[in-house]
Amino acid sequence: MYEINIENIEAFVYVIHCGSFNKAADALYLSQPSVTARIKSLEQELDCKLFDRQGKQVQITEDGKRFLPYAQQLLLIYQKGKLHINQKKSLPNEFRIGCTVSVSNYIIPDLLPRLKQRFPNTHYKIVTGTTDEIMNKVLGKDVDIGFVRNVNHPSLQSSKFYEDPIRLYAYDGHPFLTTGNLSIEAIAEQPLVFFECGSLDWLRIHRIFEHLDLPPNIQIQTDNSEMAKKLVIQKAGIGFLPDLCAKQEIHDGKLYQIRVPETEGISLQTNLISHHGEHLPFVEAITEIGKQLEAAKLLLSAN
Incomplete structure (x- = not known):
C-alpha cells in the first residue's frame, strides 16, 4: 500500500504546466532525473501510467488527464493549509x-x-x-x-x-435629459467626448455606431477617464464613462445617466x-x- 507524496504530485502538475521534464525541473530547482524519479514513484503509487514518452516529447495519458484535476486540487489545498498554519509568519x-x-x-x-x-x-x-x-x-x-x-x-x-457598467453621461441642462427613446443616430450627431481605455469592452461601444451612414461625431478622444469626465461637465460634449468614475458627480448633480438600451450589459x-x-x-x-x-x-x- 503506497502513500501519496505531495512532492510527486507537485512534479506531475509542473511537468504538465511546463510542457517537459526539463522545464519542470528548472521551475522546481531540481535535476531532471529527480523529476523523472518522482513521476515514476507517483505512477507506482497510482498503479497507472501518467505519461507516454517518445524521445524528448511527453504526452499525458488518459489516466493522467483523469488524475490532473485532483492533483491540482490536492496541491492547492496543501499550499493553502501550509500558508494558513504560518499565516502570522507569512x-x-x-x-x-x-x-x-x-x-x-x-x-x-x-x-x-x-x-x-x-x-x-x-x-x-x-x-x-x-x-x-x-x-x-x-x-x-x-x-x-x-x-x-x-x-x-x-x-x-x-x-x-469588480464589474463596472459603461453608460452614457450628459451634463446638467443637456436636451437629452428630457428626451425619451433616444436613437443611436441622435447620439452619434451630438458632440462626443470619447474615453478609450484599450479594452475589448470599448470595441462594443464602437460597434453600436457601425450600422450608421456617417461615423459618430467624436470631438475629443482621450485615454484618461478623469479628463473625459471633466470635459463632459464643462459641456464639451456627452460621453460614455464607467459608473465608478462618475459616482461622485452624479451625487453632486453635475452628471446624469442617459439610458441607451444598446449598451446594456457592457461593462469594464x-x-x-x-x-x-x-x-x-x-x-x-x-x-x-x-x-x-x-x-x-x-x-x-x-x-
Missing part, C-alpha cells in the same frame, strides 16, 4: 499592490481602509501602470498582486474582482491577479471585500 511588513490608474482612482480608496482593518500591522505600497505593465510586475514579483483588465496568464491565477471587468497559492490571506480578504463593494453598488443603484 504576513509581510509591506504589501505591494499594482493597479491601473482607474483602479487607483476609484477602487483603491474604498478597498484599502477595509484591508487595513484586517491587516493593521501591514504597510501598503501602490504602483500604477497599464494592464500589461502590472501583469509583468506581478510575474517578476515586483508587486505582490495586481488589479488589471480581464486577462489570463498560465503562471498567474486571475479572478474577477477588473481582475485580481497573483501567483498561484501566494498571499492567500490577502487574496481571500480582497475577494471578499470586492463582493461587498459589488453588493453596495447594487443596493445604491436599486435606490
Whole structure:
C-alpha cells in the first residue's frame, strides 16, 4: 500500500504546466532525473501510467488527464493549509499592490481602509501602470498582486474582482435629459467626448455606431477617464464613462445617466491577479471585500 507524496504530485502538475521534464525541473530547482524519479514513484503509487514518452516529447495519458484535476486540487489545498498554519509568519511588513490608474482612482480608496482593518500591522505600497505593465510586475514579483483588465496568464491565477457598467453621461441642462427613446443616430450627431481605455469592452461601444451612414461625431478622444469626465461637465460634449468614475458627480448633480438600451450589459471587468497559492490571506480578504463593494453598488443603484 503506497502513500501519496505531495512532492510527486507537485512534479506531475509542473511537468504538465511546463510542457517537459526539463522545464519542470528548472521551475522546481531540481535535476531532471529527480523529476523523472518522482513521476515514476507517483505512477507506482497510482498503479497507472501518467505519461507516454517518445524521445524528448511527453504526452499525458488518459489516466493522467483523469488524475490532473485532483492533483491540482490536492496541491492547492496543501499550499493553502501550509500558508494558513504560518499565516502570522507569512504576513509581510509591506504589501505591494499594482493597479491601473482607474483602479487607483476609484477602487483603491474604498478597498484599502477595509484591508487595513484586517491587516493593521501591514504597510501598503501602490504602483500604477497599464494592464500589461502590472501583469509583468506581478510575474517578476515586483508587486505582490495586481488589479488589471480581464486577462489570463498560465503562471498567474486571475479572478474577477469588480464589474463596472459603461453608460452614457450628459451634463446638467443637456436636451437629452428630457428626451425619451433616444436613437443611436441622435447620439452619434451630438458632440462626443470619447474615453478609450484599450479594452475589448470599448470595441462594443464602437460597434453600436457601425450600422450608421456617417461615423459618430467624436470631438475629443482621450485615454484618461478623469479628463473625459471633466470635459463632459464643462459641456464639451456627452460621453460614455464607467459608473465608478462618475459616482461622485452624479451625487453632486453635475452628471446624469442617459439610458441607451444598446449598451446594456457592457461593462469594464477588473481582475485580481497573483501567483498561484501566494498571499492567500490577502487574496481571500480582497475577494471578499470586492463582493461587498459589488453588493453596495447594487443596493445604491436599486435606490
